[in-house]
Amino acid sequence: MTQPATIPRASRPRPPLPEHRRTALSLAVNGVPVLPLRRGKVPFGNCPACAGNACGGRPNMKTPGPCHCPSVCHAWAAATTDPDVITSPPWAEAWHRAVCVGYHPGGAGLTVVDLDDADAIAWARTALPATRSVATTRGEHWIYRGTMPSRNAARPGVDIKSTMAYARYLGPGTGTLADLPDAVRAMAVKDPSPVRPAAHAAVVPAGTGGGECPHRTPAYLDRGIAMAEQRITEASSAVHATVYRTFLAVLSRHGRCGCLTDAHVTRLFTAAQSKGETLRHCTDAWTNARTTLGL
Incomplete structure (x- = not known):
């Protein structure tokens, strides 16, 4: 009796990948860490081994701990760019149940300004530089190049999603990515404690930002930044106060002509962090100094 023909295993058509997983793989190839989101646009819960932080890592998903669970655990901290993780169990099953794709903006070097309503959008159009945007x-979502601490309810209708946070992927958007502006970075500061400036620091040089730089050569500015770094790193006591006074001195000298760049600020923050200061304190001190000088 003739046996029915069979399709050779190698030529059998493969079932199509779920749409969300295809999107996730495309993002991962471009260096964007992704995770599946379930109904309600929330991450999948911890597996039994990680429930109640039994794994010892990532308490409340605030810090990336030692847990290396292969399951879809720990929300933003589980986001991955590894195609093998995305296409293998148990992630593969999660993608079948997912309702949308999430990603970790900070892991991709990005910050998302989430504008929840028309009033927030109107504010952003007057207060922030144009950048790539995606309709929600x-x-x-206004997306900037650069990372910062995340903060919910940074102002009415505005959330900041960057490090230690996830955002829903809603498409590539329109417009050109702009660098993360100081106006957004300052929104991460929560109730900064007042700091009394040194008496001489209230003297501000004349001029406005964007004007012709009076310092003439980059070497002058670089020498000033190097001296500021040295002042911070050589502090043997009162580090908090030294950092603030140094930031204030740099801004009072160079803050109005527009010659300071992100690279200069990073050098100052790095020097402060080498003395044990947190990124939060650096941001607070910088913001307080700008406020004192009216910048």
Whole structure:
């Protein structure tokens, strides 16, 4: 009796990948860490081994701990760019149940300004530089190049999603990515404690930002930054106060002509962090100094 023909295993058509997983793989190839989101646009819960932080890592998902669970655990901290993780169990099953794709903006070197309503969008159009934007259900995501601490309710209708946070992927968006502006970085500061400036620091040089730089050569500015770094790293006591006074001195000299760049600020923050200061304190001190000088 003739046996029915069979399709050779190698030529059998493979079932199509779920749409969300295809999107996730495309993002991962471009260096964007992704994770599946379930109904309600929330991450999948911890597996039994990680429930109640039994794994010892990532308490409340605030810090990346030692857990290396292969399951879809720990929200933003589980986001991955590894195609093998995305296509293998148990992630593969999670993608079948996912309702949308999430990603970790900070892991991709990005910050998302989540504008929840028309009022927030109107504020952003007057207060922030234009950048790539994506329409959301109720508002827009404005995406900037650069990372910062995340903060919910940074102002009415505005959330900041960057490090230690996830955002829903809603498409490539329109517009050109702009660098993360100071106006957004300052929104991460929560109730900065007042700091009394040194008496001489209230003297501010004349001029406005964007004007002709009076310092003439980059070497002058670089020498000033190097001296500021040295002042911080050589501090043997009162580090908090030294950092603030140094930031204030740099800004009072160079803050109005527009010659300071992100690279200069990073050098100052790095020097402060080498003395044990946190990124939060550096941001607070910088913001307080700018406020004192009216910048």
